[in-house]
Amino acid sequence: KNEVEQSPQNLTAQEGEFITINCSYSVGISALHWLQQHPGGGIVSLFMLSSGKKKHGRLIATINIQEKHSSLHITASHPRDSAVYICAADFRNRDDKIIFGKGTRLHILP
Amino acid sequence: EPEVTQTPSHQVTQMGQEVILRCVPISNHLYFYWYRQILGQKVEFLVSFYNNEISEKSEIFDDQFSVERPDGSNFTLKIRSTKLEDSAMYFCASGRLARTGELFFGEGSRLTVL
Numbered sequence: 001k002n003e004v005e006q007s008p009q010n011l012t013a014q015e016g017e018f019i020t021i022n023c024s025y026s027v028g029i030s031a032l033h034w035l036q037q038h039p040g041g042g043i044v045s046l047f048m049l050s051s052g053k054k055k056h057g058r059l060i061a062t063i064n065i066q067e068k069h070s071s072l073h074i075t076a077s078h079p080r081d082s083a084v085y086i087c088a089a090d091f092r093n094r095d096d097k098i099i100f101g102k103g104t105r106l107h108i109l110p
Numbered sequence: 111e112p113e114v115t116q117t118p119s120h121q122v123t124q125m126g127q128e129v130i131l132r133c134v135p136i137s138n139h140l141y142f143y144w145y146r147q148i149l150g151q152k153v154e155f156l157v158s159f160y161n162n163e164i165s166e167k168s169e170i171f172d173d174q175f176s177v178e179r180p181d182g183s184n185f186t187l188k189i190r191s192t193k194l195e196d197s198a199m200y201f202c203a204s205g206r207l208a209r210t211g212e213l214f215f216g217e218g219s220r221l222t223v224l
Contacts, residue, residue, distance in 0.1 A: 033213065041199050042217035043153070086153065096166030098143075098213070100153040 004089045006101035014109050019074040021104045023087030026068070031090040034061050034072045036083045037103065046072070048090070077108045112136045116202050116216035124224055126191050131219045133185045133202030141205040142185045143213070144177065146170070146198040153201065159185065192223045 003026040013019055023032070034046040047054050047061040049070070054061050058077075063070040074081055087101040115134045123129050135142050144156040157167040159177055174196075176188045185204075189196055202216040 035215070040217075041147075041220065043201055043215040045213055045215060048212045088153070092141075092158075096158040097155045097168070098145075099155070100145075102152045 004087055004099050004101040006087050006104050008104060009102065010105045010107075012107045012109065013077055015078055017077050017108075019077050019081070019106065019108075021072045021085050021087075021106070023070045023072070023101055024068055025070075025087075025089040025099075028068075029089045029091055030093040032063055032070045033086075033088040033090060033098065034070070035086040035088060037086055038083055043086070046085075074106075079108045079110050082107050112214075114202055114204055114214050114216035116200075116219050118219055119217065120220045120222070122222045122224065123192055125194060129189045129192055129196075129221060131187045131189075131200050131202075131221070133187070133204075133216055134183055135185055135202070135204030136206070136214055137183070139204035139206050139214070141211075142177075142179070143203040143205075144187045145201045145203065147201065147218075148195075148198045156187070156200075189221075192221075194223050197221055197223045 005024050007022045031048050031050040033048050036044045036046050049061055049063050058075045060073040084103040084105050086103045089099045091097050117132045142159040145153050146156055147153045155168050157171045157177055158165045174190045178186050199218045199220050201218045203213045205211045205213050
């Protein structure tokens with residue numbers, strides 16, 4: 001069965017802290033997505049990666065295929081980073097599905 | 111920057127009514143998806159669509175649901191006879207060319223069934 005687990009479920013941190021959100025998945029995937037869900041509900045795609053590391057501004061995503069694990073890091077966190085971050089495992093090369101994690105609710109305090 | 115747009119942003123309907131949610135994918139994308147998120151729960155796959163036909167659907171996507179690409183730009187999700195449990199945020203997404211590749215999500219349509 002395809003499963004995606006995220007941790008932590010909730011995270012509160014002070015502005016400026018380095019944030020790490022973890023994602024593990026149970027079987028081989030073609031890619032892994034990191035998404036940000038706004039307080040209003042809209043979803044934005046942050047990264048799609050199948051190996052290594054990607055960086056965009058203060059956001060860094062890494063994936064270890066052998067360990068079936070990915071992390072999303074936020075450097076110098078800011079209150080505007082407060083959102084739900086969702087990891088999604090992409091099986092679209094097999095059965096056209098993406099399996100979503102339950103999300104990590106991040107709250108950055110000023 | 112091109113984006114996926116969804117309408118309406120919020121719809122309230124009575125149980126048993128038909129609802130159509132509309133999506134305009136990014137113009138050169140060929141793969142289209144609907145997902146839903148019941149309040150407080152994770153996002154779930156509903157259906158994928160390519161080359162004018164459904165390529166995959168989940169067990170959630172029963173006979174009450176249908177999708178259509180009526181005019182080459184819109185991609186619609188129809189719920190024939192809404193139930194209370196259909197209340198959710200529905201997200202459309204599109205992807206370019208291959209079955210792998212970045213997905214672009216719309217802002218979502220919130221459906222409330224009374």
